[in-house]
Amino acid sequence: MGILEVKNVNKRFGGLQALGDVNLSVEENSVHAIIGPNGAGKSTLLNVLIGKLIPDTGSVSFDGQSVLGRKPYEICQMGISRVFQTPEIFGELSVLENMMIPIFAKRDGAFRMHAVENSSNEKAIIEQAEHVLESLNMADKRHFNSASMSRGDKRRLEIGMCLSQNPRLLLLDEPTAGMARADTNNTIDLLKQIKDERDITIAIIEHDMHVVFSLAERITVLAQGTPLVEDTPDNIKGHPKVREAYLGESA
Numbered sequence: 001m002g003i004l005e006v007k008n009v010n011k012r013f014g015g016l017q018a019l020g021d022v023n024l025s026v027e028e029n030s031v032h033a034i035i036g037p038n039g040a041g042k043s044t045l046l047n048v049l050i051g052k053l054i055p056d057t058g059s060v061s062f063d064g065q066s067v068l069g070r071k072p073y074e075i076c077q078m079g080i081s082r083v084f085q086t087p088e089i090f091g092e093l094s095v096l097e098n099m100m101i102p103i104f105a106k107r108d109g110a111f112r113m114h115a116v117e118n119s120s121n122e123k124a125i126i127e128q129a130e131h132v133l134e135s136l137n138m139a140d141k142r143h144f145n146s147a148s149m150s151r152g153d154k155r156r157l158e159i160g161m162c163l164s165q166n167p168r169l170l171l172l173d174e175p176t177a178g179m180a181r182a183d184t185n186n187t188i189d190l191l192k193q194i195k196d197e198r199d200i201t202i203a204i205i206e207h208d209m210h211v212v213f214s215l216a217e218r219i220t221v222l223a224q225g226t227p228l229v230e231d232t233p234d235n236i237k238g239h240p241k242v243r244e245a246y247l248g249e250s251a
């Protein structure tokens with residue numbers, strides 16, 4: 001049994017079968033990549049994993065508990081944190097202020113910035129936020145306006161915001177999309193560091209094979225909403241079904 005178990009998940013959008021009979025088991029403390037071409041259903045699957053989207057059929061459980069129908073803060077309390085495809089930080093706030101939001105949310109169960117400003121715990125929250133920024137080597141950027149940072153630094157901040165919640169499962173949707181190679185490599189190094197320093201399971205949706213093969217221990221290939229193959233990176237390389245998924249070639 002994996003820490004994350006997806007069983008017989010189907011999801012239709014009108015006439016489109018976005019997910020078809022998805023079964024997936026993610027082992028605790030592993031890095032599991034989900035790959036597949038655009039439109040394969042990767043983001044839809046991620047939305048199901050965080051309870052945001054209810055599938056038509058099937059079940060999703062984390063550590064034996066169903067995630068389906070749960071509110072975002074309940075998912076967070078279960079130990080699941082996610083990074084969406086487009087960085088979701090508040091551009092008008094500083095790096096430090098962004099980092100304070102989830103720390104406050106963890107304590108009080110609501111994502112309300114005005115409450116942070118009024119909170120008597122503000123000093124403790126700032127200290128915790130600074131501690132996370134130090135661990136990310138971002139302490140010197142704490143007063144930067146976050147909108148002005150590089151895509152890589154925005155991603156680093158967003159991943160840090162997730163880590164501040166001490167998640168047991170970190171889900172990432174194409175974290176290196178649109179990044180320059182140097183930023184991509186920094187993100188790979190950051191995720192390796194996180195893996196080394198914590199007991200954490202990472203599920204990463206990615207189409208950059210350099211990222212996938214640098215990080216993943218298991219890979220699931222999704223095509224047209226259905227897993228084609230799941231295996232180790234070595235076995236996935238050159239696999240005919242991977243060529244089929246990416247190039248439309250059947251081997």
Ligand SMILES: Nc1ncnc2c1ncn2[C@@H]1O[C@H](COP(=O)(O)OP(=O)(O)O)[C@@H](O)[C@H]1O
Nearest residue numbers: 013016018036037038039040041042043044045
């Ligand atoms: N809310 C939605 N309503 C209708 N169709 C959707 C919706 N979300 C995704 N889709 C469709 O489902 C398919 C899978 O989308 P998505 O999961 O975003 O793929 P991927 O992340 O692999 O690129 C695509 O054809 C997409 O257009």
Ligand SMILES: [Mg+2]
Nearest residue numbers: 042043044085
């Ligand atoms: Mg997507």
